[in-house]
Amino acid sequence: MFCYQCEQTQHIDAVAGCHSLKGTCGKDAVTSDLQDILIHAVKGLAQVSHRARALGVTDAEVDDFIHHALFTTLTNVNFNPVRIELLIRQAVALRDGLGGKAAAMAPVAVPPGPARYEPPATHAEMLAEAASFGVRAGVETVGEDVIGLRVLVLYGMKGVAAYYHHATVLGFRDPAIDAGIARILSDLAGDPSDIAELLALALDTGTLNLKVMELLDAANTGTYGTPEPTVVRMTPVPGKAILVSGHDLGDLARILEQTRDTGILVYTHGELLPANAYPALKAHPHLAGNFGGAWQDQQSDFAAFPGPVVLTSNCLIEPQRSYKGRVFTAGPVGWPGVRHIDNGDFSPVIQAAKASPGFGQNVGGGGDGERTITIGFARDAVMGVAGTVIDAVKSGAIRRFFLIGGCDGAAPGRNYYTEVAEAAPADTVMLTLGCGKFRINDQDHGTIGGTADGIPRLLDLGQCNDAYSAIKIAMALADAFECGVNDLPLSLMVSWFEQKATAVLLTMLALGIKGIHLGPTLPAFLTPTLLAVLQERLDLRANGEAAADVARALGQAA
The missing domain is CATH 1.20.1270.20 (Substrate Binding Domain Of Dnak; Chain:A; Domain 2)
Structure with a gap:
């Protein structure tokens, strides 16, 4: 085998790539x-x-x-x-x-x-x-x-x-x-x-x-309707439960329909967190919130979840023995020995939920009580306050936007994105999308100007495909300021992991968007020659030290 399509590829030989008996992802x-x-x-x-x-x-x-x-x-x-x-x-x-x-x-x-x-x-x-x-x-x-x-x-x-x-x-x-x-x-x-x-x-x-x-x-x-700002519960409640992970809204919708009036609660995980902001999905009262974090946390998250887990698409990590019998796959996903749903009928999952213990009466947020986060700032929500945003930029209340988005992963270096958020001053706004949001979405970043009714400094745009929303927002702001996208006070701090992120990167490059910071490490398939071409033509940048990158974006570097 030889594979170097993702960021977690092995770097132990002259040619970086997984070429042993098993890749880092678990693929044999x-x-x-x-x-x-x-x-x-x-x-x-x-x-x-x-x-x-x-x-x-x-x-x-x-x-x-x-x-x-x-x-x-x-x-x-x-x-x-x-x-x-x-x-x-x-x-x-x-x-x-x-x-x-x-x-x-x-x-x-x-x-x-x-x-x-x-x-x-x-x-x-x-x-x-x-x-x-x-x-x-x-x-x-x-x-x-x-x-x-x-x-x-x-x-x-x-x-x-x-x-x-x-x-x-x-x-x-x-x-x-x-x-x-x-x-x-x-x-x-x-x-x-x-x-x-x-x-x-x-x-x-x-x-x-x-x-x-x-x-x-x-x-x-x-x-499912246009996503809207929504407060999502991040702590479970008592009852039988199903956890749905991956990216597929359609499979989540089918599970919600098929569990209607069963008393079973449904939780999202990972990249399905944004589903809680779609009106037609959150209209289901048994969509109970989100459980766990990003995809790379699934082995601990799934082990702790007291019910069946459905993987609707990527990203699947090798199921551990402690919960493998409770895992189901759907769509393109598969693992040997794991039950696969290929006809949209999730009744085996429902039966597994009924037979599982579910969350007991003592479940909750522990000593911190109920935890929530606010999501759903898709482009309609952001552009609905475009006038306020534009005025804030013109007045200096918003100095810069940082798009901190993309895939997450377990490899070292991804704390860079947390550090960018921490280094970003109070007069900046952070847009986030993709599962990288879990690095920064559990913190209170406040509002512009510090007022209770001000614009939140962290706006979650949704899944990785909602990079489309970010692009449309940038284009609309460029029109409002009568400038090009590359002239906006906008810095793109993009994390990549797998091939969806590669497609999004190529889209931004095709649009002529320059100055993209890409990390935490650059793809192994980008040779020095290719990287030099992309740097010369489109100013593609590798991550540096977070505080220095933020300072440079704000024009504070020497």
Whole structure:
């Protein structure tokens, strides 16, 4: 195996990456190799899909399979090699079926590369070929820079696929996005080696992701209403309970509907915390609040939760024996030996909740009593007070905005974001999104001007895909101040962990947003040459010392 798609990749050899028997995420070598083969097969399917489109032949099943299959290969999503091998064979079957439909319209030459892949009959034979499909295959010929750019595009496309999957399961799709996904993956299948061409493809990926995030925003708000400022309970209450983690609002909604009038309480975890701000979801009185912190805390959080846990999407860590029997997966997620819900029927979870002890009468906030946080400052809420915000900037009451957002993780260095929040002066506002919010959302940061009715200094915009809200807010402020986004008093302190964050980064780069601080460490696939290009063109910055970075942003550095 070899994998360096996430921030927790191993740095113990000359080429940073996980290439032992098991990656840091818990993915074993067999699963990793099968995922490489799956990506190869999906590229081949995309090649045929792209060419079929030119003949007017499309297939929604193919389009849905492409983004679902890519989603399964994200970090901390699917660890089940049996399911991955089935997806490989399904990709080839769909490819051949679509090719037949296209050939009925006009002669179609099968392009070279992945579109001609034929999986061997046996599992062992398949694994024996895996090395030729890894992300670093051909590095001896094309060099590290080309490989780095290829995987930058591929990992960005994985993020695109994940966001698009969340939109399509809510019934929202766009044929132009389907075509864009097929086209970029088809281009990658041709193993491009021109640096300029690959840079352009990376920015195309960012532009495509902006469309996807816009569609997902419409799907979430069109289905569940516009998020609104909401006080969320962070301490449990007595009763039987289900914990729902991941990112998928649709699965949470189904669980809430199916537990209606059962007496079972439902709690969110991790990236589902923002779900508590959607009107149609929080209208369920048994949505009891949030339990636990970010995804990397799940092993302690799940062990402490006295009921079943549902993982709706990433991020899954190897379930511990103490609670593995209470874990269920749904959608693209999987772990060997863990029960999977693949039909939207969560009755096995409900039965498990009834059989579990639930929280007792003595539960609560302990000596501190009930704990709450306020969430739901999506762009409509922020822009609803835009006039006040603009006046505060003009008067000097708000000196700068710090977007402290992105993925969280367990690796050292992520306390940088806590330190940025602590170093940010009282006349600054912090916007947060993604699970990185758990670094700073349990503290009282006060309000601008210190008044009880003032603008909160910490505004939680939501999930990582709600970077779309942050972009729209920035653009609206730029219009109001008649300047460019890069001229705003705005600093982007972005943490990354996996491939959704790569897609969001490419979107910001495609929009020409400069001066982004990225950390806690830079991606291992960004070679010194590529990093130099991004620094020169877009002023991409590595994290430094938090207080110094804040001071520099405020113009106080020497």
